[in-house]
Each structure stands twice: as structure tokens, then as C-alpha cells.
Amino acid sequence: MKRSLRARPSAQPVAETPGRNARVWAVVSAIPSGRVATYKQVAALAHIEGPSGARQVGYALAALAIDSEVPWHRVVNVKGAISPRGDGEAPNEQYDRLALEGVAFDALGRIDLARFEWDYGG
Numbered sequence: 001m002k003r004s005l006r007a008r009p010s011a012q013p014v015a016e017t018p019g020r021n022a023r024v025w026a027v028v029s030a031i032p033s034g035r036v037a038t039y040k041q042v043a044a045l046a047h048i049e050g051p052s053g054a055r056q057v058g059y060a061l062a063a064l065a066i067d068s069e070v071p072w073h074r075v076v077n078v079k080g081a082i083s084p085r086g087d088g089e090a091p092n093e094q095y096d097r098l099a100l101e102g103v104a105f106d107a108l109g110r111i112d113l114a115r116f117e118w119d120y121g122g
Helices: 019-030 039-045 053-063 090-100
Strands: none
Touching: 019 039, 019 053, 053 090
């Protein structure tokens, strides 16, 4: 018995619909040096809807190759703080990279989002 494989109808061809990770990486790549964006902002700009959007941004950034040019360090939580990761060295690296770009932290390790948050025109 032969099985028939039919193409599923879609609104756009697959090649024109980038996946979640690619959309997140494109948004994060647009964040200028010396600025930060929150996981929530990135989710909105990458068209990731729902309450898990910020978490999905984290998953996408975790999937980056070690030698990636995507500036993952410019994404912080909604409090302006660096979110802990599985790698114990990542927070230190993130602080260091942001400091090299001129981003300042307060005594609690938070970034003043009113001063350093990316104005993406939204």
C-alpha cells in the first residue's frame, strides 16, 4: 500500500518564515553597543507571543554557538539585572562585556534601564 505525502498548505513558503531562534538573533543583533534590551522586549520584537516569550528568548540565546557574533550579553531581565545561567562564568562575562561598552551597574548589579535601554523606535 502506497502512502501519499501531501504538502501542507501554509500562508508563506517555509523559506520566508524564519524560525524563532533566527528571529531572536536578528533582533538581538540590532541592539547597539552600550545599550541593553529586556527579554520581554526582544520577545515582542521577534513576534513571540504569550507569557513564555521571555523564556523562549533565553532558550534561543542559549542555542547560540560559542563563537557567535550575536551580542547576547546585551539582553537583561526586566529589572535591569543579569539573569543567572547554567554556566557559572557567564554572569561575570556578561558584566565585563557590558562594562566595556560603557554600561554602568548600581550597587545591586542592576542597570538603569531609563538610561541604557535600547530605544528601538517602538
